[in-house]
Amino acid sequence: xxxxxxxxxxxxxxxxxxxxxxxxxxxxxxxxxxxxxxxxxxxxxxxxxxxxxxxxxxxxxxxxxxxxxxxxxxxxxxxxxxxxxxxxxxxxxxxxxxxxxxxxxxxxxxxxxxxxxxxxxxxxxxxxxxxxxxxxxxxxxxxxxxxxxxxxxxxxxxxxxxxxxxxxxxxxxxxxxxxxxxxxxxxxxxxxxxxxxxxxxxxxxxxxxxxxxxxxxxxxxxxxxxxxxxxxxxxxxxxxxxxxxxxxxxxx
Amino acid sequence: xxxxxxxxxxxxxxxxxxxxxxxxxxxxxxxxxxxxxxxxxxxxxxxxxxxxxxxxxxxxxxxxxxxxxxxxxxxxxxxxxxxxxxxxxxxxxxxxxxxxxxxxxxxxxxxxxxxxxxxxxxxxxxxxxxxxxxxxxxxxxxxxxxxxxxxxxxxxxxxxxxxxxxxxxxxxxxxxxxxxxxxxxxxxxxxxxxxxxxxxxxxxxxxxxxxxxxxxxxxxxxxxxxxxxxxxxxxxxxxxxxxxxxxxxxxxxxxxxxxxxxxxxxxxxxxxxxxxxxxxxxxxxxxxx
Ligand SMILES: Cc1cc2nc3c(=O)[nH]c(=O)nc-3n(C[C@H](O)[C@H](O)[C@H](O)COP(=O)(O)OP(=O)(O)OC[C@H]3O[C@@H](n4cnc5c(N)ncnc54)[C@H](O)[C@@H]3O)c2cc1C
Ligand SMILES: Cc1cc2nc3c(=O)[nH]c(=O)nc-3n(C[C@H](O)[C@H](O)[C@H](O)COP(=O)(O)O)c2cc1C
Numbered sequence: 001x002x003x004x005x006x007x008x009x010x011x012x013x014x015x016x017x018x019x020x021x022x023x024x025x026x027x028x029x030x031x032x033x034x035x036x037x038x039x040x041x042x043x044x045x046x047x048x049x050x051x052x053x054x055x056x057x058x059x060x061x062x063x064x065x066x067x068x069x070x071x072x073x074x075x076x077x078x079x080x081x082x083x084x085x086x087x088x089x090x091x092x093x094x095x096x097x098x099x100x101x102x103x104x105x106x107x108x109x110x111x112x113x114x115x116x117x118x119x120x121x122x123x124x125x126x127x128x129x130x131x132x133x134x135x136x137x138x139x140x141x142x143x144x145x146x147x148x149x150x151x152x153x154x155x156x157x158x159x160x161x162x163x164x165x166x167x168x169x170x171x172x173x174x175x176x177x178x179x180x181x182x183x184x185x186x187x188x189x190x191x192x193x194x195x196x197x198x199x200x201x202x203x204x205x206x207x208x209x210x211x212x213x214x215x216x217x218x219x220x221x222x223x224x225x226x227x228x229x230x231x232x233x234x235x236x237x238x239x240x241x242x243x244x245x246x247x248x249x250x251x252x
Numbered sequence: 253x254x255x256x257x258x259x260x261x262x263x264x265x266x267x268x269x270x271x272x273x274x275x276x277x278x279x280x281x282x283x284x285x286x287x288x289x290x291x292x293x294x295x296x297x298x299x300x301x302x303x304x305x306x307x308x309x310x311x312x313x314x315x316x317x318x319x320x321x322x323x324x325x326x327x328x329x330x331x332x333x334x335x336x337x338x339x340x341x342x343x344x345x346x347x348x349x350x351x352x353x354x355x356x357x358x359x360x361x362x363x364x365x366x367x368x369x370x371x372x373x374x375x376x377x378x379x380x381x382x383x384x385x386x387x388x389x390x391x392x393x394x395x396x397x398x399x400x401x402x403x404x405x406x407x408x409x410x411x412x413x414x415x416x417x418x419x420x421x422x423x424x425x426x427x428x429x430x431x432x433x434x435x436x437x438x439x440x441x442x443x444x445x446x447x448x449x450x451x452x453x454x455x456x457x458x459x460x461x462x463x464x465x466x467x468x469x470x471x472x473x474x475x476x477x478x479x480x481x482x483x484x485x486x487x488x489x490x491x492x493x494x495x496x497x498x499x500x501x502x503x504x505x506x507x508x509x510x511x512x513x514x515x516x517x518x519x520x521x522x523x524x525x526x527x528x529x530x531x532x533x534x535x536x537x538x539x540x541x
């Protein structure tokens with residue numbers, strides 16, 4: 001598939017360093033799927049889908065800076081939706097997100113709610129100014145917020161919020177956020193690994209399962225095609241939570 | 253090697269885990285990602301574009317360097333099949349440095365990558381370079397040495413003969429064909445590197461011809477690669493004269509790793525049906541001249 005041309009029809013400044021871009025095309029995604037986003041002349045980077053026609057981007061480096069320089073009417077090249085998204089199952093589900101990881105979870109929560117599922121959400125942010133998608137989550141169920149500095153909700157990491165909830169009350173738990181947070185949550189939900197689905201982040205190059213850049217040790221699971229959503233039991237005993245590889249294949 | 257179907261260089265072979273998984277999925281041998289003297293991040297994206305009948309790539313030889321690669325080879329070997337290290341360098345000295353720095357069941361000299369400045373096809377399109385590099389590596393290692401050839405020349409047989417003179421134990425043909433794709437919306441080349449190499453079904457007829465010509469002219473084995481995704485493709489390239497088959501782009505298809513079993517099983521039931529051995533199949537097409 002060649003990159004599809006997508007024109008930006010709306011840009012929402014969610015926070016100082018997070019923006020949502022809406023496109024003139026319906027991506028028809030499974031929540032949790034991603035796009036390879038080609039910023040012409042700069043790079044092609046993976047982004048989770050946060051709306052049927054949008055992505056939500058945190059400014060971190062060169063490609064995301066270039067995305068922030070775009071205006072309504074400009075366009076990007078998109079490959080996707082790619083990969084395996086979240087699988088909805090059960091009646092009561094818990095979403096646990098950190099930072100911009102809330103993006104695919106919002107789309108998932110809305111799909112779950114449409115199906116009549118009971119949705120609870122726990123989101124962790126650094127501080128109150130980093131909060132995104134509060135209304136989207138409040139509309140579909142209970143929302144617990146934590147901030148590292150206590151400026152909003154419970155003071156502490158997302159895992160501090162988990163102590164207020166009983167993970168065992170839920171049929172399925174969905175995670176997306178910084179890896180230490182996700183590894184911590186999985187660690188606190190021992191015995192429930194098969195009921196946990198985590199969207200994980202590795203260095204993607206090809207996005208089609210041939211270059212090997214995103215393969216995890218020791219199983220060789222190719223996150224870009226077999227993920228990015230991986231079940232908790234498939235992460236047990238792997239590099240997840242310990243290390244990852246950079247663009248040259250070196251561990252870091 | 254009992255099973256002639258191998259993983260091609262640069263497909264998933266950056267980690268031991270992937271090499272081992274290919275072996276456990278039914279590959280008879282695995283070739284690593286090409287490794288060089290220093291870590292490289294590769295070209296910026298897009299690094300691949302799917303085009304009519306094939307795939308364009310310009311990965312740009314990303315690799316952790318040989319200094320950090322022995323562990324991956326050792327893990328790959330746990331898969332129980334030979335691990336061939338694909339290596340690249342800017343000249344004989346670098347090739348020897350990498351080869352001496354690694355312990356593998358064989359080496360494949362990448363003299364054919366079409367999109368990395370100073371490496372691959374930039375040196376491998378000259379027969380004298382191919383011969384000299386092959387000879388120096390052969391003199392410095394005890395394991396088999398294969399030379400991977402570029403099809404982006406007027407006469408690939410000349411390169412094959414040079415590899416043979418240099419003492420190669422086999423040649424591997426073909427690497428990708430120089431190619432390009434342009435985004436019609438913006439007029440920009442799509443690949444981050446602008447140019448890349450074409451692989452997949454579109455290049456199979458080119459590979460068949462190259463293997464046929466090489467197998468007709470050389471005494472050393474020819475390993476066929478290019479567009480193989482089914483047992484029929486494997487049979488065809490073996491009929492052209494290939495002693496072994498490598499599979500690359502097909503790993504990115506819906507079958508994924510299962511492509512190894514479907515090729516090997518299909519090939520062996522075909523041989524049963526025909527009452528033939530692999531040996532008898534090899535070069536069959538060359539009898540009809
Ligand atoms: C499946 C998946 C979904 C993602 N979804 C989102 C999302 O919804 N919103 C969001 O803001 N970010 C998301 N990311 C992360 C996003 O891809 C990186 O932030 C982005 O690539 C940074 O590019 P850069 O050039 O701005 O930064 P750089 O300066 O190049 O790098 C900064 C950091 O980004 C990482 N990065 C750079 N390139 C890649 C790449 N090709 N693949 C993976 N990581 C890379 C690097 O590891 C580095 O640590 C996702 C990543 C993956 C794998
Ligand atoms: C993504 C990708 C990366 C590759 N990397 C290498 C490499 O590092 N070294 C090499 O010798 N060939 C490399 N190749 C070439 C393949 O090994 C093979 O020769 C070519 O793709 C043709 O076979 P195929 O049609 O089965 O893919 C690469 C090909 C692809 C598609």
